[in-house]
Structure formats: structure tokens, C-alpha cells
Amino acid sequence: MKSRARSMLDKSIAAMLSAIEIYNKPDFNYREETFSVLCINAWELLLKAKVLQLARNQVTSLYVWEYRELKAGGKSKKKYIKNNRAGNPMSVSLFEAHRIITEEYGVKINNAVKTNIATLAEIRDNSIHFINDDLSLSIKVQEIGTASLQNYLHLVQEWFGPVLDKYNFYLMPMAFFRGFDSVNGETLNASEKNLLKYIKSVEKEYDNEALSDYNLSLRIDVNFKKVKSGSGIPVQITNDAKAPVVRLAEEEIMDKYPWDYDVLTTRLKKRYSDFKANAEYHSIRKSHENNEKYCHQRLYNPSNPNSGSKAYFNPNILKEFDKHYTKQS
Structure with a gap:
């Protein structure tokens, strides 16, 4: 479901x-x-x-x-x-x-x-x-x-x-x-x-910003060129049974572990009156990062197990922090 x-x-x-x-x-x-x-x-x-x-x-x-407005004011x-x-x-x-x-x-x-x-x-x-x-x-x-x-x-x-x-x-x-190369006069x-x-x-405001993953506006320049018969992208298909199979279920993973470090830290600051992002906090957090109930290490490249990873947390980890900090009244 x-x-x-x-x-x-x-x-x-x-x-x-x-x-x-x-x-x-x-x-x-x-x-x-x-x-x-x-x-x-x-x-x-x-x-x-x-x-x-x-x-x-x-x-x-x-x-x-x-x-709501009360009848008594x-x-x-x-x-x-x-x-x-x-x-x-x-x-x-x-x-x-x-x-x-x-x-x-x-x-x-x-x-x-x-x-x-x-x-x-x-x-x-x-x-x-x-x-x-x-x-x-x-x-x-x-x-x-x-x-x-x-x-x-x-x-x-x-x-x-x-x-x-x-x-x-x-x-x-x-x-x-x-x-697009001609405008029919001023009609605005x-x-x-x-x-x-x-x-x-x-x-x-963004004129001096370099092209990145996130932009305000992008222009597409179209150039038509003749393509030679051998200029396509090469593709290789294998029927090797030993070839690695990559199965992605990222949507389910992100649904179960929606919080990254920044989100977890923000939620803890809003939840507790005595919380500080200090060595004690980092020690508590790291002690649960190997527990699949609370944390998932998401690979930057799922097809490469040796690639770097980022920790994502299940909100239920708050129960563990409740043992160490005082909730806001």
C-alpha cells in the first residue's frame, strides 16, 4: 500500500x-x-x-x-x-x-x-x-x-x-x-x-551565478547538424548470469528514513529545552547509526558499494534521544 x-x-x-x-x-x-x-x-x-x-x-x-475566537472574548x-x-x-x-x-x-x-x-x-x-x-x-x-x-x-x-x-x-x-528569430512588433x-x-x-540577482543543479532560468540553444551513420552512442548488452544485478527501491527507503543530519538536528532543537549540537549529541547519534531500526546509510552510487554514503534516520530515533534530553513544555 x-x-x-x-x-x-x-x-x-x-x-x-x-x-x-x-x-x-x-x-x-x-x-x-x-x-x-x-x-x-x-x-x-x-x-x-x-x-x-x-x-x-x-x-x-x-x-x-x-x-479560535472565544465567546467571552x-x-x-x-x-x-x-x-x-x-x-x-x-x-x-x-x-x-x-x-x-x-x-x-x-x-x-x-x-x-x-x-x-x-x-x-x-x-x-x-x-x-x-x-x-x-x-x-x-x-x-x-x-x-x-x-x-x-x-x-x-x-x-x-x-x-x-x-x-x-x-x-x-x-x-x-x-x-x-x-523564434523574429518578433511581430510590440504587443505587450x-x-x-x-x-x-x-x-x-x-x-x-542571478546574473553572476554559475550553472548548477538549481537555477532560476535556463535558455536552450538549438543547433541542427548532420549526423554521420557511425556517430550513435554505443550500447553493450550482456547475458552473463554472473553480471551484477542492481535493484533500486529508493522510494521505500526514503519513506522509511526521511530525515538527514540537518533535519534530525533541527527537530531535536525544537523538541528539547536543553539540547545542544555538541560532542554528547554526536556520540548518542553515532551510537545508533548502525541500527537499521533507526538509520540507513544511503550510497551516493547504489551500483558501487564502495562509494561514499550519507546517513538517513527514521523519526522513531526520537525515542532514544528522549532518554537524554528534556522535552519543551
Whole structure:
């Protein structure tokens, strides 16, 4: 049975695949608008899947909680679940999910990722004003969208393992369906001009950043070259029964051991009044790193047992730290 986090992840992947499929259609007049809506939806579901993973799949971790107004005046001391207009629990927003992951659990996310999502959200919010024939804005959407896909791929891989290996995640370069080398005059209205100005101002903050796994925007340069018959990539297939077999079940492993060192340390700081990340803490932690009940050493290269590894922890390890530290009142 799938965990809640994995089910949420599957929905996120479905949304992102839909965004790519819509964008790559050869004739689609609402391309950028639909892509931005679905892409942001995919990001929100991914971040919520990560919250669920970190919170041991407790769905209440995604609820909005509030102090209620008392009839006698003032606020209640107890927090209650806030309901939406339909009477169902209201879930946290995209950026609140990002805050929970980074602040409540201490997961490090490159700042370019948040900026990219915020920029894409601006595009989504302004999408009703788009004029699809304007290439200056369309090009920016593709550059930001391409970076967003790359960021998404790397985070899914880092958080949930190789669950996207069977998919092709790319946006078709505009050269394949647009006259990208010419622009038909200035068609931007006031809202579009403001949006494009905003995008360019954000991009300036990253002008001096080198290309990395996480970026604000990426441009695809297309060059057509004649390929010779012998220039393909060589492939070798073996039927050797002694050849090593690699079985990957990273999604199950990451679901069981969702916390790395930074997350564990952050959770302990928030849980105990007398906790310090000192030699005593490191000694307690290391004493449990060989216990599969609490820790898994994840290889950087699963096919090479001699590669380096990183420790990931099961949240149940908190029970061991409870023996040494005092819980917050």
C-alpha cells in the first residue's frame, strides 16, 4: 500500500507530465498559461509530499491550524483545524509548505528554487492577460519553465530516489514550433510589461551565478547538424548470469528514513529545552547509526558499494534521544 507521501508525489508527477505534454503540443494557443498553472500545481504537490514524508505521513501536518475566537472574548489556548468554505480542513499553501520544510525540519533548498517558483507563480497569476503571439514573454516563460523542470527533477531525485527514470522531462525548444528569430512588433499591454519587468529584475540577482543543479532560468540553444551513420552512442548488452544485478527501491527507503543530519538536528532543537549540537549529541547519534531500526546509510552510487554514503534516520530515533534530553513544555 502506498504511503500518503508517495500518493501525493504521484499526483505531482502526473501534473508535471501534463504540463510538459500540453506545452509540447505542436499547435496549442494557450500553451504558456496552461503550463504555468499545471507546473505550479506540481510544485505545490511535491512540497506537500515532502512535508508528509518528513512528518511520518501524518495528514494533519498539511492542515492550517488557528486559535479560535472565544465567546467571552480573546483567543483560545488550543489550536483548531481551520476549515474551508466546504467544511473540509484547509491545507497549507505552496510557500507555507516550503517554510515548514526549511524552517521546521531544516531541509536545505537552494534559494534559486524558491525564486523560480515565485516567478512562475507570478506568470500563472497574470496568465489571463497573456497575448500568445508575443515572443518576448513566451521565451521568458520557456526559460523559467526549463529551469523549473530541472529543479524539480533534482529535488525529486534527492528526496524520493530515482522515481522519474522512466520519464522524459523536457520542454520542446521553441525553434521546433515558433518563428523564434523574429518578433511581430510590440504587443505587450501594461500588465504584461510589468510582468516582464519583474522577471528581468529577478534574473539580474542571478546574473553572476554559475550553472548548477538549481537555477532560476535556463535558455536552450538549438543547433541542427548532420549526423554521420557511425556517430550513435554505443550500447553493450550482456547475458552473463554472473553480471551484477542492481535493484533500486529508493522510494521505500526514503519513506522509511526521511530525515538527514540537518533535519534530525533541527527537530531535536525544537523538541528539547536543553539540547545542544555538541560532542554528547554526536556520540548518542553515532551510537545508533548502525541500527537499521533507526538509520540507513544511503550510497551516493547504489551500483558501487564502495562509494561514499550519507546517513538517513527514521523519526522513531526520537525515542532514544528522549532518554537524554528534556522535552519543551
